[in-house]
Amino acid sequence: MKLIEVKDNEEMSVEVCKLVKMKINTLATPVLGLATGSTPERLYELLVDEVQKESLSFKNVTTFNLDEYVGISGNDRNSYRYYMNSKFFDHIDIQIENTHVPNGLAKNISKECENYESRIEELKGIDLQILGIGRNGHIGFNEPGTPFSTQTHVVELEESTRKANSRFFQSLEEVPTRAITMGIDTIMKSKEIVLLVSGEKKAEALNALINGEVSEKFPASILQKHPHVTIFADEAVLKSPVMNL
Numbered sequence: 001m002k003l004i005e006v007k008d009n010e011e012m013s014v015e016v017c018k019l020v021k022m023k024i025n026t027l028a029t030p031v032l033g034l035a036t037g038s039t040p041e042r043l044y045e046l047l048v049d050e051v052q053k054e055s056l057s058f059k060n061v062t063t064f065n066l067d068e069y070v071g072i073s074g075n076d077r078n079s080y081r082y083y084m085n086s087k088f089f090d091h092i093d094i095q096i097e098n099t100h101v102p103n104g105l106a107k108n109i110s111k112e113c114e115n116y117e118s119r120i121e122e123l124k125g126i127d128l129q130i131l132g133i134g135r136n137g138h139i140g141f142n143e144p145g146t147p148f149s150t151q152t153h154v155v156e157l158e159e160s161t162r163k164a165n166s167r168f169f170q171s172l173e174e175v176p177t178r179a180i181t182m183g184i185d186t187i188m189k190s191k192e193i194v195l196l197v198s199g200e201k202k203a204e205a206l207n208a209l210i211n212g213e214v215s216e217k218f219p220a221s222i223l224q225k226h227p228h229v230t231i232f233a234d235e236a237v238l239k240s241p242v243m244n245l
């Protein structure tokens with residue numbers, strides 16, 4: 001794992017934007033894995049700027065999002081489909097049918113998971129996966145204890161994750177209890193991974209990722225085994241007294 005120190009989320013977003021741009025410009029049909037949450041929001045804004053300046057095109061790009069809540073529709077403001085469309089896809093020249101977010105309202109959820117996984121395989125996997133990390137070490141929505149062998153599957157969200165994400169909802173009760181997420185194995189099959197870690201609240205998680213043992217108790221620890229991971233971390237997280245570098 002390569003660790004790159006940046007000043008703040010702005011600098012992180014600028015650097016990762018360059019990386020995404022390079023990837024898109026060097027591949028004929030790039031496949032990107034995308035994350036939601038607060039951390040990559042600025043990255044999406046910068047990518048939109050690039051497209052609007054016509055210095056980048058997503059015409060040949062296919063995307064797969066990591067996860068989606070079960071039980072809410074893509075039109076719901078709290079769904080990850082809504083997040084992706086409103087913050088990113090609606091403002092770039094991507095073909096919307098080439099954007100994939102699991103369908104949280106699918107009648108047959110396990111079939112939806114299987115199809116999601118197959119679609120990624122049909123396209124020969126993800127070239128570049130953008131990842132965030134939860135405070136409990138989750139990646140996507142793979143909570144502690146998730147087997148490393150999992151492919152796209154349904155998860156029960158931990159109370160702490162629902163609380164952390166309740167800031168986007170009116171109340172904690174509204175936060176869904178289940179989600180569909182790419183599995184750990186799905187994520188690990190990505191050819192390259194970029195992990196964005198911003199803010200002091202993530203210090204314990206980053207410290208465990210860098211210094212801890214590889215264990216299903218801490219899902220992100222599996223990244224130690226991936227051959228091509230770059231972590232971008234900002235000063236707020238790296239200067240935290242919790243960090244042991």
Ligand SMILES: N[C@@H]1[C@@H](O)[C@H](O)[C@@H](COP(=O)(O)O)O[C@@H]1O
Nearest residue numbers: 036037038039132133134140141
């Ligand atoms: N499912 C998402 C994750 O994919 C994301 O990485 C994490 C961190 O989000 P944030 O960047 O808001 O801290 O939150 C959510 O739980």
